[in-house]
Amino acid sequence: MxxxxxxxxxxxxxxxxxxxxxxxxxxxxxxxxxxxxxxxxxxxxxxxxxxxxxxxxxxxxxxxxxxxxxxxxxxxxxxxxxxxxxxxxxxxxxxxxxxxxxxxxxxxxxxxxxxxxxxxxxxxxxxxxxxxxxDPAEVGQKMEKMASDCLRKTERTHENVQSSILLLADRAGNSTQERWLRAFRDAASSDDALQDIRILVGSCGVEEAEVRHSIRQLLSDYHGISVICCFSTAASEHLGKLLSEESSAGEVSALTVGMSDRIREDVEEGRTKGTVFWxxxxxxxxxxxxxxxxxxxxxxxxxxxxxxxxxxxxxxxxxxxxVYIADMDSLPDQKKGQDHELEWDLQ
Known part of the structure; x- marks a missing residue:
């Protein structure tokens, strides 16, 4: 008891x-x-x-x-x-x-x-x-700085064609990327180096096939593109590879957002000129x-x-x-992730 x-x-x-x-x-x-x-x-x-x-x-x-x-x-x-x-x-x-x-x-x-x-x-x-x-303002401003630097280092091979910067986003309706693009334009409006430069805006999707099709079409439609600024982290994964395979790209400089292994490799190998990352x-x-x-x-x-x-x-x-910028000479130390330990429920 x-x-x-x-x-x-x-x-x-x-x-x-x-x-x-x-x-x-x-x-x-x-x-x-x-x-x-x-x-x-x-x-x-x-x-x-x-x-x-x-x-x-x-x-x-x-x-x-x-x-x-x-x-x-x-x-x-x-x-x-x-x-x-x-x-x-x-x-x-x-x-x-x-x-x-x-x-x-x-x-x-x-x-x-x-x-x-x-x-x-x-x-x-x-x-x-x-x-x-x-910070949306920082993303646009840092991308504009890199684009301006690229133009200063690039010789104009076609004197009769106005040089252009192409801004790429996923597609219409992405409010965050639209804010990044708006910050780029605001910074460009006060940059003396870009006063005679035409700024174009295009959409590219996110899958490799979509990005490839968009790049080919835009390069065909617009002559004199000197720099492509990709504001889509997903499309940035494919941009360096696609431009290196595209004969019509010529000496186009590519800038991306993000710092994945593939984006880092593109910068290291010179397929892209730099990236904006956080x-x-x-x-x-x-x-x-x-x-x-x-x-x-x-x-x-x-x-x-x-x-x-x-x-x-x-x-x-x-x-x-x-927000930071990196080129071939200023890439940060690579983080060693253990992605195999991540347990995803993928649909």
């Missing part, structure tokens, strides 16, 4: 301890374990490494869900799945949301009090909780940290968040990451 009484007493004390810890956590806006989902289309190992590093250091648990190729419709479907699965928060990249489907999916999550943090490319006018990514691993880390702060509901934590006025005229917590 005494054993049973003692066992019941121990169990009762353990139950009281669990109740105390849970109530204390809720009282202070904390959660025992935060369950997040990173929806990435296509699957992005660089950002995912930062996400999993944050899991290890912050005690969160994030599932990696993605596609092998970019597909906005499937991205919206994965966001809807996140709403059904009742996760505590979502990280996702923005992109081309012309029909507003991604914004609607984020609105559904917000209505369920599931915060969404966008990384790299924002989804403007959506009810996202925060944005983590490069710490994409830190993007993932900061996104998870931001979600955890959002869920804490701790007034001190919330007050520490930097806010930026969004298009919806609301103060939105934002982390702008520093």
């Amino acid at each position: 005494k054993k049973y009484v003692l066992l019941l007493s121990v169990n009762f004390m353990l139950l009281l301890a669990v109740v105390f810890v849970t109530s204390h956590s809720r009282k202070h806006g904390e959660m025992l374990t935060c369950r997040f989902t990173f929806v990435s289309v296509p699957a992005d190992n660089e950002i995912a490494r930062g996400v999993k590093k944050a899991d290890g250091e912050l005690g969160t648990d994030t599932r990696l869900r993605g596609l092998r190729r970019k597909d906005d419709e499937s991205q919206a479907r994965l966001l809807r799945w996140a709403a059904y699965s009742k996760v505590d928060g979502v990280v996702t990249s923005g992109g081309n949301d012309q029909d507003g489907d991604l914004a609607r999916r984020i609105e559904e999550l917000a209505q369920q009090e599931i915060p969404v943090v966008t990384v790299e490319e924002d989804i403007e006018n959506a009810s996202r909780a925060a944005y983590i990514g490069p 710490d994409r691993e830190r993007e993932g880390y900061e996104a998870i940290r931001m979600l955890k702060k959002q869920l804490s509901r701790n007034p001190e934590e919330m007050a520490s968040l930097q806010t930026v006025r969004s298009n919806a005229q609301q103060d939105m917590p934002t982390v702008y990451l520093p």
